Amino acid sequence: MNHPSDALLPPHLPAGGEPGPVITRRAWLRLLVWSAAGIVLALVVVCAYALVYPERMPPAVGSIVEEITGANPNPVHLMRPQDAPLSAVALLGKQIFYDQTLSASGTQSCASCHSAQHSYAPDNAFPVQLGGAHMNQAGYRPPPSLTYLYRQAPFSIGPDQGDTDVPVDMTQLASQAAGVQRAQKTALAAPAAPAMVPQGGLFWDGRADTLQIQAIGPLMNPVEMANATQEDVARKLLQTKYLDQFKQIFGAGIVNNPSLLISEAMFAVGRYQTEDQSFHAFTSKYDYWLEGKARLTHAELHGLQLFNDKDKANCAGCHLSQPSKDGLPPVFTDTQYEALGVPRNPAIPANKDPKFFDMGVCGPFRDDMTKETQYCGMFLTPTLRNVAERKVFFHNGVYHDLKQVMDFYNLRNTAPEKIYPRDASGKVQKYNDLPAQYHANVDVADAPFDRKFGDQPAMTDQDIQDIIAFMKTLSDGYKAAGS
Known part of the structure; x- marks a missing residue:
């Protein structure tokens, strides 16, 4: 009796009408198995070749290789900052950065809120940090990371201003930009219109243009290092153990010029942040993937x-x-400002006053843009490098993990009741951390904020998990083969 697998398949009838050779089902199965094996072998060969010579892969083949292996089919050479010994000025700046004696309390330094072990951000999950002469004064915003600021341009409004030695009148620029429609921001595509928005600068509101200017801010802030006057700072600098280094670098006469002493001290801090590789390491898994030295998992790639x-x-x-185009690694920010409408954080002591609003670019901590109300509620877009290491998110520290952040983006417009509190009447208090007259400043044009109430959210829960998996590849310290 014939085996079932030997049952005859319909005969092939050639053009002459005579039956062709009879093919058994077993023969067909062998053919299919060998064909599949051949395809798999071909894919293995292609993938192996792609790993050795990725730059030779056609785009279509490269996409297949990327999906299968997680390798970048088109690796690039990244132009990282040069790794060199710190200059004498930067070494002086490092001592200043860690010097607690420069604060009114004698217990706080730059490093107190910018921990090297936490990507130069706070080492705790407090929404704001404590400071002041007795370390009992609460701040207003969570200190941002000091990493990846070395390429930050000065504050400006409108399209890229380029390098200029001419002082910029911000009020005039803002007035000129007021009638220009805001550009829609789309991933991996150039804007269709000039991006007439604030950009550049340091702090959440861009009020400092250089690392030197930024460094002096906390020294004089009453809720941070709390020095009452610049003379207080100068007097403390004159009592430091590294005063001789000041004299050697800047000349002995610097001790007789308090304002110059402070200026050079903060310049040194800025040089430390610029020269020390730990402030811009570019050693994430994503960096190595860009260079073809690491592979992303399926979740990370998705x-x-x-x-x-x-x-x-x-x-x-x-x-x-x-x-x-010239190989500079991405810093994961366009350095522009956005009004996102994040919910109010009741954990910030200043927010206990219902009349207090932190409106970013137009106040209360910078006073040169207060009349440019089209920018109220806008804050600097921070880098996402090392974002998975942060403990608080957004300018008011309202969220504490990336899932909460992604849910905000996904549900702010489609299901606001899941994001904002309700008032006594049960109405959802959307954009409750911004006065009602400025709600029109909030971004509703860019995806995923372009969805309407009740629409399907832009991302599924699995999408969000995969995006978080990718963002974890942006943490520095990844050990790649050959790195």
Whole structure:
């Protein structure tokens, strides 16, 4: 009796009408198995070749290789900052950065709120830090990370101003920009219109243009290092153990010029932040993937695709993910300002006053833009490098993990009742951390904020998990083969 697998298949009838050779089902199965094996072998060969010579892969093949292996089919050479010994000025700046004696309390330094072990951000999950002469004064915003600021341009409004030695009148620029429609921000695509928005600068509101100016801010802030006058700072600098280094670098006469002493001290801090590689290491898994030295998992790769998808997460619309044309690694920010409408954080002591509002660019901590109300509620877009290491998020520290952050982006417009509190009447208090007259400043044009109430959210829960998996690849300290 014939085996069932030997049952005859319909005979092939050639053109002459005579039956062709009879093919058994077993023969067909052998053919299919060998064909599949051949395809798998071919894919293995292609993938192996792609790993050795990725630059030779056609785009279509490169995409397949990327999906299968997690390797970057088009690796690049990243132009990292030069790694060199710190200059004498930077070494002086490092001592100043860690010197607690420069504070009124004698217990606080720059490093107190900018821990090297936590990507130069706070080492705790407090929404704001404590400071002041007795370390009992609460701040107003969580200190941002000091990493990846070395390429930050001075504050400006409108398209890239380029390098200029001419002082910029911000009020005039703001007035000129007031009638220009805001550009829609789309991942991996150039804006269709000039991006007439604030950009550049340091702090959440951009009020400092250089690392030197930024460094002096906390020294004089009454809720931070709390020195009453510049003379107080100068007097403390004159009592430091590194005063001789000041004299050697800047000349002995500097001790007789308090304002110059402070200026040079803060210049030294800025040089430390610029020269020390730990402030811009570019040693994340994503950096090595860009260079073809690491592979992304399926979840990380899918997260990257969603991150760059202009219709989904659209994260790259603000957090630029591509290297520059000359090979500079991406710093994951366009350094522009956005009004996102994040919910009010009741844990901040200042927010106990219902009349207090932190409105970013137009106040209360900078006073040169208070009349430019079209920018009220706008805050600097921070870098996403090392974002998975942070303990609080946004300018008011309202969220404490990336899932909460992604839910905000996904549900702010489609299901605001899941994001904002309700008032006594049960009405959802949308944009409750910004006065009602400025709600029109909040971004509702860019994905995923372009969804309406009741619409399907842009991302599924699995999408969000994959995006978070990708963002974890942006943490420095990854050990790649050959790195």
